[in-house]
Amino acid sequence: MNRCICIITCFLVFCLLVPFPVHAAKKKPGVFSEQTSASIRPPAVLNEMKHWSNPDYTRISLELDRDVTWEAHELGKGGNGKPGRVYIDLKRTRLGKSVTDITIGDGLLKGARVGQYKADVVRVVLDTENFREYKIFPLSDPARLVIDVRGERPTEISRLEPVVTAAPERVMMPKQEDKPHVVEKKLKPPPKSALSKIRRIVVDPGHGGHDPGAVGPTGIQEKDVVLAIGLKLRELLTEELGVDVVMTRSTDIFIPLEERTAIANKVGADLFLSVHANAAVNRSAAGIETYYLNLAKTDKVAQLAAKENGTSLEKVSVLQAILFDLMANYKLNDSAHLANEVQKSLHKKIRTIHNDVKNLGVKQGPFYVLVGASMPSILVETAFLSNATEESRLKDPAYQEMVANGILEGVHSYISSLK
Ligand SMILES: [Zn+2]
Incomplete structure (x- = not known):
């Protein structure tokens, strides 16, 4: 290396x-x-x-x-x-x-x-x-x-429609019988004025196809877990908030990182939510953390960014140097606000069942999937797939549902707080 x-x-x-x-x-x-x-x-x-x-x-x-x-x-x-x-x-x-x-x-x-x-x-x-x-x-x-x-x-x-060479998949409304049975009590709808600012949300399940993402001790793959969470999140956002949801992928296919934000920009999305599962060499590492785009403050973050970007640490440092010039273009405050709301709600939601879950907080990192997004955008690390306990939670549909609900509630709080 x-x-x-x-x-x-x-x-x-x-x-x-x-x-x-x-x-x-x-x-x-x-x-x-x-x-x-x-x-x-x-x-x-x-x-x-x-x-x-x-x-x-x-x-x-x-x-x-x-x-x-x-x-x-x-x-x-x-x-x-x-x-x-x-x-x-x-x-x-x-x-x-x-x-x-x-x-x-x-x-x-x-x-x-x-x-x-x-x-x-x-x-x-x-x-x-x-x-x-x-x-x-x-x-x-x-x-x-x-x-x-x-x-x-x-x-x-x-004013012209932006052009994208790869067409994103459009959202299919779920059939009645596919609807989640665990839908919890309805959220109080956010004020209409706030909702009118957020009409379309892109949900981006990480990895896919030949890229499995992180792999847990028993072989559970990040790409499968985050797709399941992403699909549940789509249903919840559509049903509870009445927003239009576009998935970057809704099946097990590979979408290059640079195409994911391009899809979000193309469809005029108001928020971009990238869903991931974490991994660390230290198998005891566990918890939930949410990122928005910025320079990495620690080596650990740079390592995670290298993993999520599918690149070497060296390429992350090239990206960092370029990002330094680009930061003025990003909606940093809005992304930080969204990250805070989602992290808070997701942690609170998981804690109702697993009261030992760690809140690793909101962090900043050079995640390529967020580069070029022209709307508030975050990357959620829903748990550590490298941790045996969290791996067994992540593969459980009830936990996936809970994660989707936690993210939904964070998005709801964010929208409600918009003037
Ligand atoms: Zn990932």
Whole structure:
């Protein structure tokens, strides 16, 4: 695991190869590199390029068969009829057969082009219309680079429906006989004025498909437990609060992290709830904690973020460095408020049955699934799957129901407190 982050300094050499005026090129060498045996291994392959348009940013995802080193450059920002470009060179990479240029035309980007720039360099060119800044995040499994381009769109374009290449699943109302039998006494409905501010909630059960998430001592998988909780939560939110609920997944499928917030932005969600189960090397660790997006304050949080992001600690530190610049864009106070309400209600609810349950409180961490969410968003760690006692609770449908109820009550308190 002795990878390290390095900054490539061969700027001058590189610029000689660039078919644009050198003085105009602003380089951003956000580089994550694999140092060992890179020269022996065959080149990486760029397999896919996807995009999502959101109200204040456009996200491009480049999917590769393994980690690569890259260099990014910027030539003007577009706007006022002037062309602007961001181009990213992927080192030791070949272009996959099915990858083609894409047309975007969303007011920030005109489109994205790809080409085998040199024998071992793939160049991705983003033709910009008007943008302020861009950030590149490396993610794992599959290896990918996510590029978020931010800026103000011209007003006539920002009113258009945002475009998402992957359509989210729509909510199906549960059939009468599927309704939970344990629905407890009805919550007092929040004031209408508050409810009108929260009309749509995205419920995001973590992991799925080939990504099991945490695995408990007897083999219970996080992806199954959090899906069960998420589906119950959907029913409760729909029935008790009358809000529209969109699931990022309602079956055992894999959805990349960068797509989950893109779904929430696309459907214009007012809240984003990501549901997870915790894991720790120390098997006695137990309890409930709720996170919102911010820099990690402790190594423990950085380790959890690495686990939930499906990446290495090293990539978490790259993310931290980028997040530091981005924090101004997030609804930190609202997310912290939502996290507090959910943590409080969930702990209170679980304590009615298991009075030993630990309240680990509200914390902040660099969870990629929350990056780019334009609404208050939290990640709930419902219990520790790595703890034998909590694993047996998590697999119990009655406990799952209780967790869903606790989260529901927290969301209800949050909505009720809105003026
Ligand atoms: Zn998780």
